[in-house]
Amino acid sequence: MIPETVLIILFVAASLLSVVANCLHIPYTVALVLGGLLLGTLHLFVAPPLTHALLFNVFLPGLIFEYAYHLSASAIWRDRLAIFGFAVPGVLLSMVVTAMVFLWSSQYLPGVASVTMPLGVAGAC
8 A cells, every 4th residue: 555545544543533532431542542553453554654754744733733622721721820931931942042053053054154143133043
């Protein structure tokens, strides 16, 4: 089977597992693990190789969207201090670190070494 067909079959199986998990009142992730074990033991098709591109571009966005879709606004509001307490300083720290690394590495890049760049502009890159 071609890899695209295998991915479509896996997404259909994941959708069916979602319905079954909802009917049986079990967590969706548990149903995914059990379904994966079942499909793995049946050897119906060769699983696509798990690469970084496949994981980050295909599976991870779907899992994040599914979790965000089922996240309640009251849970976010209840945990707002922890969310903003970690998210805001984390974003600011990552901006500063990115700007510093960009400024440090720009001296070694041809064509960029002669450009003078303020820290605020480097943080936006």
